[in-house]
Amino acid sequence: MKIRFRILLLLFSYFFTTGASTIGQTQHHFNYRQTLRIDFVLSGDHEQQQSAIAVYKKSPGYSAGQNQNTPSFDYGTYRLVLLNPQTDDTLFLKGFCTLFEEWRTTEQAGKVSRAFEQTVEAPWPISKVRILIEFRKKDGQFVTLINELFSPKETVPVTQIIPDENQAEIIHGINNPDEQADLLILAEGYTKDEKESFLHDAKNITDYLFSIAPYTNLKDKITVRALHTISAEAGTDDPVRNIRRETAMNSSFNTFGSDRYLESFSTWTIYDYAAGVPHDHIIVLVNTSKYGGGGVYNHFSIVSARHPSSPEVFVHETGHGLAGLGDEYYYNDSPIPDFFDKESEPWAPNLTTLVNFDIKWKHLVPDTVPIPTPPTPKYKNVTGVFEGAGYSAKGIYRPALNCRMKSNEAEGFCEVCRQSIKRIINFYAQ
Numbered sequence: 321m322k323i324r325f326r327i328l329l330l331l332f333s334y335f336f337t338t339g340a341s342t343i344g345q346t347q348h349h350f351n352y353r354q355t356l357r358i359d360f361v362l363s364g365d366h367e368q369q370q371s372a373i374a375v376y377k378k379s380p381g382y383s384a385g386q387n388q389n390t391p392s393f394d395y396g397t398y399r400l401v402l403l404n405p406q407t408d409d410t411l412f413l414k415g416f417c418t419l420f421e422e423w424r425t426t427e428q429a430g431k432v433s434r435a436f437e438q439t440v441e442a443p444w445p446i447s448k449v450r451i452l453i454e455f456r457k458k459d460g461q462f463v464t465l466i467n468e469l470f471s472p473k474e475t476v477p478v479t480q481i482i483p484d485e486n487q488a489e490i491i492h493g494i495n496n497p498d499e500q501a502d503l504l505i506l507a508e509g510y511t512k513d514e515k516e517s518f519l520h521d522a523k524n525i526t527d528y529l530f531s532i533a534p535y536t537n538l539k540d541k542i543t544v545r546a547l548h549t550i551s552a553e554a555g556t557d558d559p560v561r562n563i564r565r566e567t568a569m570n571s572s573f574n575t576f577g578s579d580r581y582l583e584s585f586s587t588w589t590i591y592d593y594a595a596g597v598p599h600d601h602i603i604v605l606v607n608t609s610k611y612g613g614g615g616v617y618n619h620f621s622i623v624s625a626r627h628p629s630s631p632e633v634f635v636h637e638t639g640h641g642l643a644g645l646g647d648e649y650y651y652n653d654s655p656i657p658d659f660f661d662k663e664s665e666p667w668a669p670n671l672t673t674l675v676n677f678d679i680k681w682k683h684l685v686p687d688t689v690p691i692p693t694p695p696t697p698k699y700k701n702v703t704g705v706f707e708g709a710g711y712s713a714k715g716i717y718r719p720a721l722n723c724r725m726k727s728n729e730a731e732g733f734c735e736v737c738r739q740s741i742k743r744i745i746n747f748y749a750q
């Protein structure tokens with residue numbers, strides 16, 4: 321059954337991906353025992369952006385196999401595409417989001433230019449590939465930022481990454497990276513004496529993850545590892561309280577001027593720590609009891625370890641980071657009113673502008689539920705189309721009155737988010 325299932329999925333990938341080559345060809349282009357890591361820079365301001373490769377790196381192991389080369393979903397503001405240079409066939413595609421795109425919406429980006437570290441990973445190519453880094457404009461069209469040939473034998477410099485000497489521990493699941501969805505929790509702001517404390521905190525959020533749907537029913541497909549990366553000092557930076565800490569990944573609160581927005585801009589360092597440890601998604605667990613976190617699709621998620629709401633925040637942020645879900649909350653007076661273009665359909669699976677609702681969750685809305693759906697108790701437990709989402713009170717719609725992607729008080733994920741998460745986990749675990 322498993323083999324037949326894989327063939328069906330490959331067929332689906334084949335038909336979905338524009339210009340995809342014949343089935344089976346992609347497996348001969350990659351060595352799945354090694355990772356091609358692309359460290360690059362995104363720079364610019366509100367109006368314009370550039371990108372340039374900083375360095376190509378090679379690290380041992382790769383968390384996925386040939387079935388994960390061309391996903392059937394199309395998420396992310398950016399994407400990496402690897403092409404066969406002879407035929408232009410798509411060999412590999414991975415969408416992702418960036419902190420840079422968020423920064424571009426800030427007031428500062430109207431005045432100055434900045435550069436951000438980015439990393440995206442792929443299986444190691446056996447022969448030459450054309451590398452494209454593309455940006456998705458608000459109308460959904462892609463523009464190419466990087467287009468260059470990569471030769472595994474000739475392109476320099478390629479640095480061999482030495483994996484972190486500390487051993488990752490499996491705290492849930494089995495060691496089978498090809499067929500499991502692999503989550504990796506890295507310690508941030510934990511000293512060398514705080515390993516037990518880190519493992520306790522990592523298990524705490526993992527236990528919560530598996531207590532809610534759809535993760536409860538997917539626990540056999542997920543492996544969670546915890547790696548005690550060591551910081552010189554405990555804690556994290558808290559600029560509002562004038563606290564600075566020497567930590568492994570330079571995390572900090574007050575990202576983009578939002579006190580509770582906990583992030584790290586040291587992307588390359590984070591991926592250095594993760595090198596050689598299976599990771600379909602990285603979670604940075606920060607040794608603090610202050611509320612906060614962040615999650616960026618196929619980049620990493622980050623969360624404070626010991627606030628009473630940390631488990632809920634963790635699950636919300638991995639909704640972004642792992643599953644590409646959008647925020648279902650909104651502001652009546654949005655600080656970022658133009659984050660989404662209301663004239664086109666956003667790529668996030670749980671948000672719609674109703675421009676092309678047929679490709680979203682229309683099939684899940686019962687005939688008896690009006691579109692848009694009134695935000696009244698009558699529709700509390702149904703899948704509908706509720707106005708107010710994606711930071712905007714008007715013009716963007718969410719699937720449910722409440723959801724983990726809207727608030728920590730929600731009972732769990734809405735039906736659309738549950739299905740989206742299930743799809744991602746099944747993709748990594750196929």
Ligand SMILES: [Zn+2]
Nearest residue numbers: 723725734737
């Ligand atoms: Zn939802």
